[in-house]
Amino acid sequence: MMQSFQHHAQAFEQFLQEQQLFSREPRNLYEPCSYILSIGGKRIRPSVCLMAAALYKGITPDVYWGAAAIELFHNFTLIHDDIMDNAPLRRGKTTVHELYSTTTAILSGDVMNIMAFQCLERVKPELIPVLLGIFNRTAIEVCEGQQLDMDFEQQDHVTEEAYIHMIAQKTAVLLACSMQIGALIAGATEEDAARLYTFGKNLGIAFQLQDDYLDTFGDGDKVGKQIGGDIQANKKTFLAITAMLQASDTQKTAINILAHGHGTTKVQDTIQLYNTLNVGSICKQAIDAYTQKALQALNEVQVADEKKAPFRELVQFLINRDY
Amino acid sequence: MMQSFQHHAQAFEQFLQEQQLFSREPRNLYEPCSYILSIGGKRIRPSVCLMAAALYKGITPDVYWGAAAIELFHNFTLIHDDIMDNAPLRRGKTTVHELYSTTTAILSGDVMNIMAFQCLERVKPELIPVLLGIFNRTAIEVCEGQQLDMDFEQQDHVTEEAYIHMIAQKTAVLLACSMQIGALIAGATEEDAARLYTFGKNLGIAFQLQDDYLDTFGDGDKVGKQIGGDIQANKKTFLAITAMLQASDTQKTAINILAHGHGTTKVQDTIQLYNTLNVGSICKQAIDAYTQKALQALNEVQVADEKKAPFRELVQFLINRDY
Numbered sequence: 171m172m173q174s175f176q177h178h179a180q181a182f183e184q185f186l187q188e189q190q191l192f193s194r195e196p197r198n199l200y201e202p203c204s205y206i207l208s209i210g211g212k213r214i215r216p217s218v219c220l221m222a223a224a225l226y227k228g229i230t231p232d233v234y235w236g237a238a239a240i241e242l243f244h245n246f247t248l249i250h251d252d253i254m255d256n257a258p259l260r261r262g263k264t265t266v267h268e269l270y271s272t273t274t275a276i277l278s279g280d281v282m283n284i285m286a287f288q289c290l291e292r293v294k295p296e297l298i299p300v301l302l303g304i305f306n307r308t309a310i311e312v313c314e315g316q317q318l319d320m321d322f323e324q325q326d327h328v329t330e331e332a333y334i335h336m337i338a339q340k341t342a343v344l345l346a347c348s349m350q351i352g353a354l355i356a357g358a359t360e361e362d363a364a365r366l367y368t369f370g371k372n373l374g375i376a377f378q379l380q381d382d383y384l385d386t387f388g389d390g391d392k393v394g395k396q397i398g399g400d401i402q403a404n405k406k407t408f409l410a411i412t413a414m415l416q417a418s419d420t421q422k423t424a425i426n427i428l429a430h431g432h433g434t435t436k437v438q439d440t441i442q443l444y445n446t447l448n449v450g451s452i453c454k455q456a457i458d459a460y461t462q463k464a465l466q467a468l469n470e471v472q473v474a475d476e477k478k479a480p481f482r483e484l485v486q487f488l489i490n491r492d493y
Numbered sequence: 494m495m496q497s498f499q500h501h502a503q504a505f506e507q508f509l510q511e512q513q514l515f516s517r518e519p520r521n522l523y524e525p526c527s528y529i530l531s532i533g534g535k536r537i538r539p540s541v542c543l544m545a546a547a548l549y550k551g552i553t554p555d556v557y558w559g560a561a562a563i564e565l566f567h568n569f570t571l572i573h574d575d576i577m578d579n580a581p582l583r584r585g586k587t588t589v590h591e592l593y594s595t596t597t598a599i600l601s602g603d604v605m606n607i608m609a610f611q612c613l614e615r616v617k618p619e620l621i622p623v624l625l626g627i628f629n630r631t632a633i634e635v636c637e638g639q640q641l642d643m644d645f646e647q648q649d650h651v652t653e654e655a656y657i658h659m660i661a662q663k664t665a666v667l668l669a670c671s672m673q674i675g676a677l678i679a680g681a682t683e684e685d686a687a688r689l690y691t692f693g694k695n696l697g698i699a700f701q702l703q704d705d706y707l708d709t710f711g712d713g714d715k716v717g718k719q720i721g722g723d724i725q726a727n728k729k730t731f732l733a734i735t736a737m738l739q740a741s742d743t744q745k746t747a748i749n750i751l752a753h754g755h756g757t758t759k760v761q762d763t764i765q766l767y768n769t770l771n772v773g774s775i776c777k778q779a780i781d782a783y784t785q786k787a788l789q790a791l792n793e794v795q796v797a798d799e800k801k802a803p804f805r806e807l808v809q810f811l812i813n814r815d816y
Contacts, residue, residue: 199640317522
């Protein structure tokens with residue numbers, strides 16, 4: 171299971187180690203970049219970039235550089251997001267701004283962002299203009315998604331449509347872009363690369379909805395964190411938004427009272443209300459709908475069906491996970 | 494005087510207005526970008542980009558986009574530098590992080606950085622790979638310069654060489670890159686573009702040294718700020734570094750006592766010591782040497798000599814200024 175993904179993740183990891191991208195001066199600038207990359211992460215984006223390339227002419231050094239561009243950009247956003255969210259921990263380790271300083275985290279993040287663009291230089295020149303265009307558009311969407319996420323925290327009412335748009339920008343488009351870039355570098359047609367983009371975007375939305383679901387309805391032991399964190403923090407998740415849409419006026423009042431309270435039964439009372447309102451199964455239906463959209467786009471990709479098996483495995487793995 | 498520069502600065506300003514680059518959603522993300530551009534700045538970098546292009550095939554829309562990439566990048570660094578320096582004011586106006594928030598300043602800066610790369614997309618495709626390479630290298634050097642500047646604040650001893658390297662990275666290379674990019678887009682040979690880069694880099698160093706000189710030896714009324722700010726703040730300027738190099742052990746002790754003191758005569762006592770040590774004229778000599786290097790590179794540029802007049806005017810204007 172997931173053999174293909176694991177294989178690509180390891181190959182990318184080795185490539186990254188060999189490049190020693192951040193073994194340079196001044197140390198105070200580059201050490202935090204090495205640090206954020208060293209504390210793990212599943213390398214999902216570069217791995218799917220390699221997987222997409224494997225559908226076509228295969229994984230040349232160019233493809234690794236495209237994958238590296240994505241992974242560097244992603245890690246830059248983690249450094250800056252952690253400052254903005256005031257997060258002390260990332261993947262169980264101290265965040266960059268906590269370990270060094272906010273100043274360091276800003277500047278090291280900035281240089282990592284630019285070095286992502288430098289990775290694109292390593293791709294064959296005739297592809298650079300189109301890749302730069304895709305990369306720029308996606309990177310801007312990621313910033314917009316982060317802004318919308320922060321804006322929503324200040325808003326009383328967020329529609330389901332606006333929420334899906336936000337998570338698409340904030341997380342799904344980068345997964346989509348990874349596949350599109352991998353495919354293009356390996357010689358895919360623009361149409362096929364666009365299909366893989368659609369696949370990745372819908373899969374990314376489904377994945378994020380699954381995250382929302384597990385935070386409330388998951389098994390705490392398996393998920394590896396306290397269940398109900400989103401409810402405690404009054405986060406505007408798909409579940410919270412759906413609950414407000416489904417609720418009667420009386421139930422809306424109850425939700426708001428629960429949200430603004432800090433009682434010991436806040437989480438379990440909210441979950442009980444969610445169950446009454448069928449919120450869990452509505453979320454499951456949405457996950458299923460986006461997964462189907464993703465698989466449909468994958469079906470339309472013009473390569474032999476057996477080559478797509480690793481992507482189907484990936485979908486099963488990401489969507490059926492209970493952690 | 495400086496007619497050519499003013500003309501190009503105005504033309505660029507009009508281009509920027511017409512593009513309405515930041516008239517888009519979400520407003521909380523893009524409004525700070527409009528704001529930083531609206532509070533002025535002399536548009537030196539885009540103007541010299543246009544001036545460089547005028548030496549060759551002239552100023553096409555491509556050239557404006559190259560100039561915009563540079564100006565957006567520069568303004569992004571201002572937003573982030575102001576956070577790092579804890580600066581309340583920029584060009585006499587409230588800084589972005591003060592007016593909005595640090596979080597906003599980080600994210601709006603990030604998107605402005607990426608939009609600088611997006612401007613490069615608008616240049617003809619066959620030039621994009623080489624321009625991207627120059628832009629990436631320069632942008633990384635600017636980050637390294639900012640890091641070195643911060644590192645130096647923590648160090649007791651900084652050499653003159655290290656200081657020149659720092660100001661070159663932090664400010665001069667972007668001026669140099671502006672001219673190189675403008676020239677390349679307008680059809681200059683790589684050799685000529687490299688000569689303009691050398692011109693811009695040395696001019697940028699001379700300009701920065703002139704800034705150091707004026708902060709201590711300028712006429713307060715003309716410079717428009719209190720003289721001696723660098724001395725008050727114990728900044729490691731070219732003057733402070735030169736003083737330590739020239740000083741006897743006794744004088745070094747005197748300098749250190751002055752530096753760590755806060756007496757009312759701190760500035761005038763330090764200036765007196767600088768005068769004894771000839772620091773002002775050594776700085777003037779360095780400014781002259783870098784100006785000569787710049788002019789020599791300009792002489793070697795393979796275009797009719799009369800075309801270079803605007804650049805020679807620019808040098809006189811920047812270096813002979815007493816404000």
